[in-house]
Amino acid sequence: MVIEKKQYQKLLNEFYIDSRTTLVSLEDVIGLTRQTISKMKTQLWENGILVGPAIILNPIVLDLTQYFMEIKTNPSEPEILNRIKKIREVQMIDGILGNYSLIVKFQVPSKNRFSAILKKIDSEIAESRFQSYKLIEIIEPFKIGGFIIKKMVKDQAISTKDQRILHILEKNHNYRKWELKEDSRLKLTQNEIKRIDDINLSRKIKKYKKREYIQNFTTRLDFQALKDKNLSKDFHAKYYVRIKPKKIGHYNSLANQLVHEKNIFELYRTGEDSGLLAIVRANGLEGFNTFIKNLYQNYDILNTHTTVSVESHLPEIGPPTLNAAKKVCNPLE
Numbered sequence: 486m487v488i489e490k491k492q493y494q495k496l497l498n499e500f501y502i503d504s505r506t507t508l509v510s511l512e513d514v515i516g517l518t519r520q521t522i523s524k525m526k527t528q529l530w531e532n533g534i535l536v537g538p539a540i541i542l543n544p545i546v547l548d549l550t551q552y553f554m555e556i557k558t559n560p561s562e563p564e565i566l567n568r569i570k571k572i573r574e575v576q577m578i579d580g581i582l583g584n585y586s587l588i589v590k591f592q593v594p595s596k597n598r599f600s601a602i603l604k605k606i607d608s609e610i611a612e613s614r615f616q617s618y619k620l621i622e623i624i625e626p627f628k629i630g631g632f633i634i635k636k637m638v639k640d641q642a643i644s645t646k647d648q649r650i651l652h653i654l655e656k657n658h659n660y661r662k663w664e665l666k667e668d669s670r671l672k673l674t675q676n677e678i679k680r681i682d683d684i685n686l687s688r689k690i691k692k693y694k695k696r697e698y699i700q701n702f703t704t705r706l707d708f709q710a711l712k713d714k715n716l717s718k719d720f721h722a723k724y725y726v727r728i729k730p731k732k733i734g735h736y737n738s739l740a741n742q743l744v745h746e747k748n749i750f751e752l753y754r755t756g757e758d759s760g761l762l763a764i765v766r767a768n769g770l771e772g773f774n775t776f777i778k779n780l781y782q783n784y785d786i787l788n789t790h791t792t793v794s795v796e797s798h799l800p801e802i803g804p805p806t807l808n809a810a811k812k813v814c815n816p817l818e
Contacts, residue, residue: 747810
């Protein structure tokens with residue numbers, strides 16, 4: 486039996502929307518048997534497209550702080566990039582065009598922890614030929630990985646133990662031992678289970694979801710592999726777009742409108758002059774031009790500044806196709 490490309494796309498979409506989706510429930514959606522769907526999942530895994538399960542934490546509830554850092558590096562010094570990859574709080578690294586060569590996203594539990602990271606980076610950069618970086622602090626997140634962030638009020642302090650467990654779950658994509666069985670739970674290695682003191686993981690995850698610590702269960706994808714296998718023409722190119730509204734007091738209202746744009750994967754309020762930072766994916770330059778024209782035509786925007794990503798150095802959370810993007814941005818459509 487020949488499996489159509491659109492069936493692979495449907496499977497990726499369903500796992501992205503909820504990685505806990507069972508093979509039984511996928512039979513009707515994809516129109517194939519559980520055994521065939523299991524083989525499809527294995528093929529996506531072996532081809533490096535479906536990298537593993539992931540969770541999106543609610544940074545507002547958990548008091549997590551996010552930063553972006555633009556760094557000048559020398560292509561002849563790849564060890565700097567390799568060391569940055571090993572920092573556990575790093576969530577995204579892109580090679581970019583312009584005055585800087587890398588942009589890195591961090592998510593940290595405290596400013597003290599980020600201070601320690603900065604000291605480490607300072608020592609690494611000091612050994613480089615290009616001793617320069619620019620720091621962008623996030624004031625408020627509006628959208629992460631394609632999902633709109635819920636504006637929840639923190640109801641109680643989170644324990645150190647729970648923070649550690651959430652971090653392990655969030656970083657589970659680093660371990661190539663993922664299996665989506667019929668109960669489709671997030672899997673941990675034996676060493677990880679020992680690190681979290683043999684907890685009842687299912688009960689913990691249920692508690693975290695109820696308290697809104699975990700906002701979404703999703704997957705990490707390798708977008709280059711997705712492109713190479715021709716499984717999505719929607720999001721081949723990636724851009725960092727700084728946006729400035731026509732009126733200085735309209736940042737929040739503009740952000741709350743922009744979260745419904747399907748091409749915007751992530752959206753943050755920053756302290757910069759153009760104080761909205763959007764991570765945008767589009768179908769090449771033509772698709773990006775269409776996105777920008779739509780932006781100026783439909784929203785009160787004064788100007789934008791764009792940085793092009795030329796290479797992603799880590800797997801990412803994001804919609805594999807426009808259908809998935811539309812569903813999570815505008816669930817009522």
